[in-house]
Amino acid sequence: MTVQLDDVTVHFGRTCALEGLNLTVAAGETVALLGPSGSGKSTALKAVAGFVRPSRGRIRIGGVDVTDVPPAQRGIGVVVQQYALFPHLRVADNVAFGLRAARRPKREVQQRVAEMLAMVGMEAYARRFPRELSGGQQQRVAIARALAIRPPVLLLDEPLAALDAQLRADMLDELQKLRREVPDVAIVYVTHDQAEALALADRIAVMRDARLVDIAPAAELYQAPPSAFTASFLGGANLLPVEVKDDEVTVAGHRVPGVKPASGDLLCVRPHAIRLEAGGVPARLVGAQWRGASYRLTCVIDGLADHPVHIDVPADRDLPAVGSVVSMRLPSEACSLVESR
Numbered sequence: 001m002t003v004q005l006d007d008v009t010v011h012f013g014r015t016c017a018l019e020g021l022n023l024t025v026a027a028g029e030t031v032a033l034l035g036p037s038g039s040g041k042s043t044a045l046k047a048v049a050g051f052v053r054p055s056r057g058r059i060r061i062g063g064v065d066v067t068d069v070p071p072a073q074r075g076i077g078v079v080v081q082q083y084a085l086f087p088h089l090r091v092a093d094n095v096a097f098g099l100r101a102a103r104r105p106k107r108e109v110q111q112r113v114a115e116m117l118a119m120v121g122m123e124a125y126a127r128r129f130p131r132e133l134s135g136g137q138q139q140r141v142a143i144a145r146a147l148a149i150r151p152p153v154l155l156l157d158e159p160l161a162a163l164d165a166q167l168r169a170d171m172l173d174e175l176q177k178l179r180r181e182v183p184d185v186a187i188v189y190v191t192h193d194q195a196e197a198l199a200l201a202d203r204i205a206v207m208r209d210a211r212l213v214d215i216a217p218a219a220e221l222y223q224a225p226p227s228a229f230t231a232s233f234l235g236g237a238n239l240l241p242v243e244v245k246d247d248e249v250t251v252a253g254h255r256v257p258g259v260k261p262a263s264g265d266l267l268c269v270r271p272h273a274i275r276l277e278a279g280g281v282p283a284r285l286v287g288a289q290w291r292g293a294s295y296r297l298t299c300v301i302d303g304l305a306d307h308p309v310h311i312d313v314p315a316d317r318d319l320p321a322v323g324s325v326v327s328m329r330l331p332s333e334a335c336s337l338v339e340s341r
């Protein structure tokens with residue numbers, strides 16, 4: 001079922017936590033709400049879940065206006081950061097909770113619980129209490145519980161935030177698999193982690209200061225970000241001031257051939273896309289940081305000291321000496337112009 005937010009605005013006292021959000025998530029689609037802390041992502045999700053009441057706007061699920069419907073009657077699956085399992089219930093009873101509340105027949109409950117635990121690889125833990133599980137296992141159970149009622153909509157609020165890096169990567173794999181297992185569910189995924197958003201989302205909605213800044217398919221947003229904020233938040237792009245004159249784009253007086261002149265006063269280019277090759281923009285190499293498989297180089301273009309350029313190069317390559325002048329080729333296909341808004 002489709003989730004639709006029309007002009008949804010939420011105030012907490014004098015704080016406007018969400019301002020006029022318009023967003024539609026189709027059945028089978030995953031939309032990530034991505035943004036820094038306090039940008040309104042969780043508030044948007046809570047409004048859909050029914051945990052907060054919008055001061056303006058409407059929320060529809062499958063075309064039905066649910067703005068005034070209590071959370072439990074919206075039939076939505078919700079998973080939050082802190083697992084939030086019932087501590088006094090065993091794993092199987094946690095997963096069965098929503099089904100029992102809906103008075104499903106005992107047999108169906110048993111079968112569905114087994115199915116759900118199998119889906120998240122937790123069959124062997126059915127009799128355990130939440131405190132006897134690791135963080136990742138608890139989160140799997142929370143997902144099984146949320147999906148047990150076959151919700152048409154699944155809301156995930158930073159579900160991996162409390163896990164350590166390795167477990168996060170594993171759970172990300174599992175969430176990708178899970179998406180394929182529930183092909184008709186509309187998923188809203190709140191995160192401040194761009195890697196999670198890129199790995200999971202069909203579309204990414206970038207939030208800032210209670211507003212939606214940009215929304216587009218994940219690849220499009222990464223390759224051609226419409227705004228400087230999105231460019232730097234999603235992938236740490238280099239943003240260099242440019243001059244556009246007579247169809248020519250120049251950076252500190254150096255021509256960057258092939259870049260399509262468009263509206264925008266900043267040239268956006270990703271650190272991994274820049275090549276150290278002759279015929280490019282000259283810059284002084286001022287730093288090299290080893291990152292295992294690659295080096296992160298920092299270069300400064302004469303006249304643009306405030307805009308150090310980051311370049312990622314494979315670690316097996318010979319590096320120029322720090323302090324020397326290098327030539328940075330900015331491949332046109334990896335460059336785009338963005339607005340500094």
Ligand SMILES: Nc1ncnc2c1ncn2[C@@H]1O[C@H](COP(=O)(O)OP(=O)(O)OP(=O)(O)O)[C@@H](O)[C@H]1O
Pocket residue numbers: 012013015016017018035036037038039040041042043044192
């Ligand atoms: N219950 C509340 N009472 C008062 N203010 C709140 C409440 N919940 C959120 N806010 C405020 O609303 C704004 C948006 O908060 P929200 O939790 O939606 O942000 P977020 O983008 O999800 O951030 P985070 O990633 O830190 O969770 C913030 O300024 C926050 O302080």
